[in-house]
Amino acid sequence: MSAIQPNLDSQEDIVETMATPKLRISWQGAFSTVMYFLMYLPILVLTVYSFNESPYSAGWKGFTWRWYGQLFGDTRILTALRTSLAVALLAVGLSAVLGTMMSVGLSRYKFRGKKLYLGMSYLPTIVPDIAMAVATLVFLAALAIPLSLWTIIAAHVVFCLAYIAIVVSTRLADLDPHLEEAALDLGATPVQSFFKVLLPQLAPGILSGCLLAFVLSLDDFLISSFTAGSGATTLPMEIFSRIRTGVKPDVNALSVLLILFSGAIAFAGEYVRYRNQAKKAG
Amino acid sequence: MTQTAPPPNTPGSLDSVPNAAKKHWVGPWALLGPPGLWLVLLLVLPTLVIFELSLVPGIRPGDLVNPSGLDNYTQIFESVYLRVMLRSLLFAIGTTVVSLVLGFPVAYWIALMSPKRWRNLLLVAFILPLWTSSLLRSYAWISILRPTGVLNSFLGIFNLPALDILNQSPAVLVGMSYSFLPYMVLILYSSLEKLDLKLLEAAADLGATPIQSFWKITVPQSFQGIAAGSLLVFIISLGDFINPELLGGASSMTVSRLIYNQFLGPTQNWGFGSSLSMIMIFAVSAAVALLIRYGNTSSGKV
Numbered sequence: 001m002s003a004i005q006p007n008l009d010s011q012e013d014i015v016e017t018m019a020t021p022k023l024r025i026s027w028q029g030a031f032s033t034v035m036y037f038l039m040y041l042p043i044l045v046l047t048v049y050s051f052n053e054s055p056y057s058a059g060w061k062g063f064t065w066r067w068y069g070q071l072f073g074d075t076r077i078l079t080a081l082r083t084s085l086a087v088a089l090l091a092v093g094l095s096a097v098l099g100t101m102m103s104v105g106l107s108r109y110k111f112r113g114k115k116l117y118l119g120m121s122y123l124p125t126i127v128p129d130i131a132m133a134v135a136t137l138v139f140l141a142a143l144a145i146p147l148s149l150w151t152i153i154a155a156h157v158v159f160c161l162a163y164i165a166i167v168v169s170t171r172l173a174d175l176d177p178h179l180e181e182a183a184l185d186l187g188a189t190p191v192q193s194f195f196k197v198l199l200p201q202l203a204p205g206i207l208s209g210c211l212l213a214f215v216l217s218l219d220d221f222l223i224s225s226f227t228a229g230s231g232a233t234t235l236p237m238e239i240f241s242r243i244r245t246g247v248k249p250d251v252n253a254l255s256v257l258l259i260l261f262s263g264a265i266a267f268a269g270e271y272v273r274y275r276n277q278a279k280k281a282g
Numbered sequence: 283m284t285q286t287a288p289p290p291n292t293p294g295s296l297d298s299v300p301n302a303a304k305k306h307w308v309g310p311w312a313l314l315g316p317p318g319l320w321l322v323l324l325l326v327l328p329t330l331v332i333f334e335l336s337l338v339p340g341i342r343p344g345d346l347v348n349p350s351g352l353d354n355y356t357q358i359f360e361s362v363y364l365r366v367m368l369r370s371l372l373f374a375i376g377t378t379v380v381s382l383v384l385g386f387p388v389a390y391w392i393a394l395m396s397p398k399r400w401r402n403l404l405l406v407a408f409i410l411p412l413w414t415s416s417l418l419r420s421y422a423w424i425s426i427l428r429p430t431g432v433l434n435s436f437l438g439i440f441n442l443p444a445l446d447i448l449n450q451s452p453a454v455l456v457g458m459s460y461s462f463l464p465y466m467v468l469i470l471y472s473s474l475e476k477l478d479l480k481l482l483e484a485a486a487d488l489g490a491t492p493i494q495s496f497w498k499i500t501v502p503q504s505f506q507g508i509a510a511g512s513l514l515v516f517i518i519s520l521g522d523f524i525n526p527e528l529l530g531g532a533s534s535m536t537v538s539r540l541i542y543n544q545f546l547g548p549t550q551n552w553g554f555g556s557s558l559s560m561i562m563i564f565a566v567s568a569a570v571a572l573l574i575r576y577g578n579t580s581s582g583k584v
Contacts, residue, residue: 028391035388035463039411042422042460045432049425059435098317105313117314120321126570128521130538131332131559132325134545138335138556139328158324161317219415222523225546236417243421243528252425255418266413270406277402 091156099164133226147229171205336557389470449531473507
């Protein structure tokens with residue numbers, strides 16, 4: 001955190017000390033504390049119940065690891081997890097390439113219809129999931145393409161590439177455009193300057209875009225349900241079919257593990273972003 | 283997915299062409315062609331197809347498509363479906379208001395009042411739950427809100443009457459507000475962060491009460507953030523399926539759930555489902571257009 005301190009505007013600093021007298025507890029602070037507690041309450045509740053001996057009652061009936069053990073013997077969950085990971089990894093891998101191409105292309109070229117193209121690139125982030133899911137299903141049915149793991153991946157690439165393009169674009173906006181020109185002036189081919197100059201600078205942006213897309217892909221329920229057919233079941237689909245009928249103790253245990261996992265990814269993502277900012281400021 | 287192979291211009295041809303004019307023809311296609319094609323094939327064309335399908339009454343998988351009218355759209359005006367649309371709209375508006383009221387003080391505190399060196403960390407801590415599964419966060423509220431759940435155990439300690447809100451509309455509102463509050467805080471934060479504190483200070487010097495300076499300075503100065511955050515939360519809640527489905531029970535049918543049922547439920551009607559999807563896309567587009575317009579005019583004024 002200290003890396004961005006030198007950036008402090010001294011005037012702002014003075015105002016700040018006036019706005020926050022050291023020993024006063026503001027109602028905003030107290031309120032925020034309550035809200036922080038509420039944000040984590042559901043996660044806390046899931047964690048506590050995942051160790052509760054009693055499967056359905058709300059009361060505490062003793063500590064157990066049983067639900068976690070049950071989980072690791074549950075082949076349907078494990079298969080669904082493998083499917084989800086395969087979808088996310090393949091979709092994100094492909095989207096990283098397509099999304100980066102898109103944002104570089106948009107930042108570099110002016111052409112007729114650019115506004116239209118730009119608008120289209122934002123569509124997947126604006127159109128509700130349910131509408132995208134419906135459209136994809138109907139389209140695939142119209143072309144008589146059988147639903148499978150591959151149709152899920154193709155549909156996930158649509159939103160993954162859009163999010164990656166947005167994240168990479170914000171990174172691109174901060175770059176020095178002259179570096180690439182300098183490389184070209186010094187005799188590098190456009191392809192060389194792309195891979196040796198531009199890409200290394202974009203790498204942190206691509207990485208944090210990929211982490212975001214990875215989490216979104218793992219989290220997606222609607223688009224997967226509509227494009228999966230009967231062949232493949234992703235983890236959110238499996239979880240959904242179980243919790244529709246109420247609380248399940250093994251799903252509690254699974255939730256805790258997944259939340260820890262995505263927490264780790266979130267940490268990595270924020271760390272990458274923070275490193276970028278610190279570098280920019282320092 | 284071979285149809286998405288890059289257009290005929292190979293990157294190699296770039297090297298041999300020194301003149302800039304030609305480079306400008308090859309480059310855009312090589313870079314923008316493949317991702318653009320992907321979006322056209324899997325998003326734009328499909329949307330056009332459901333638009334066509336929405337004009338076909340009573341279609342089921344395997345039927346021949348033969349657009350014949352607006353029956354699917356007139357069906358929406360039956361009172362059952364009007365009520366469903368109204369309910370979706372109210373959920374979305376309610377969630378937006380709740381998130382704004384709860385999110386503003388939090389964003390304000392993080393952006394302006396918390397210790398400066400902790401601000402990034404505090405913001406990240408608040409939006410961290412967004413990274414976890416939305417399905418599971420919604421599911422967690424079942425354990426809290428059910429009749430024998432955490433909320434009622436807590437109320438029981440104080441001898442307060444138990445609340446039975448699971449499978450009712452309030453539970454949906456709770457779940458949605460919880461799920462989308464971080465977006466609101468994130469956007470309000472980035473807007474409040476830029477607030478000119480000297481203005482607040484000057485107002486205080488000139489005798490304005492904190493409430494006056496809040497309405498006359500803080501709110502107008504952060505208006506763009508408020509508009510953007512509100513519209514974002516509105517759009518997301520309008521399309522939300524998971525919270526109404528898991529927490530709302532049979533009584534809170536929303537447009538998303540209705541669409542889902544037209545395709546994956548027991549009573550399939552693809553044409554009707556498509557017209558509902560089109561309505562949703564139009565509603566969201568209207569909200570976005572509003573955002574773009576408002577964003578521009580307010581930036582002109584400030």
